[in-house]
Amino acid sequence: MRITVFGATGGVGGEVVRQALEAGHEVTAVVRDPAALKAGGERLEVARADLAGAEALLARSGTEWTAVRPPRLTDGPLTGTYRRVTGGNPRAGRSLSRADTAHAMLGAVEDPGTVRQGVGVAY
Structure with missing residues (x-):
């Protein structure tokens, strides 16, 4: 499964990324500062973005x-x-x-x- 994690450098986001990669998922980590991301690997893609209003944006999306x-x-x-x-x-x-x-x-x-x-x- 492909999973996108907003706030992937935070305490929970980092844990989600770690557990998802261990479970074999492909992960897109959305972060403000890519240098702060602790995880790595071939199934990890990093996207830089500002996370304000993310849930409202998702709710309006398809x-x-x-x-x-x-x-x-x-x-x-x-x-x-x-x-x-x-x-x-x-x-x-x-x-x-x-x-x-x-x-x-x-x-x-x-x-x-x-x-x-x-x-x-x-x-």
């Missing part, structure tokens, strides 16, 4: 997209155990690790029920 919306991010480990609500937010969800947020993002892109949807994730 492309398939999914926006994952985590609460307060932590530096905790990947657990694979969190709640996910398509079209809303998990009730009383207050935090999620960056690693689990990346995991949730990759899971959402493989779920046809999340196409053109916002997905709330939290513990």
Whole structure:
């Protein structure tokens, strides 16, 4: 699968890029500063862009997209155990690790029920 990651040099974006490449996906990393990108490899393409209004732009486009919306991010480990609500937010969800947020993002892109949807994730 080809995945585009906006904010690929941030904590979550970098984790999504890393996990996606490890899973064998082709990744386009959209960044403000390509020098800040830590990942590399033959399945990685880097695009430079300003990320303001990205979700609104995607919503107006004809492309398939999914926006994952985590609460307060932590530096905790990947657990694979969190709640996910398509079209809303998990009730009383207050935090999620960056690693689990990346995991949730990759899971959402493989779920046809999340196409053109916002997905709330939290513990």
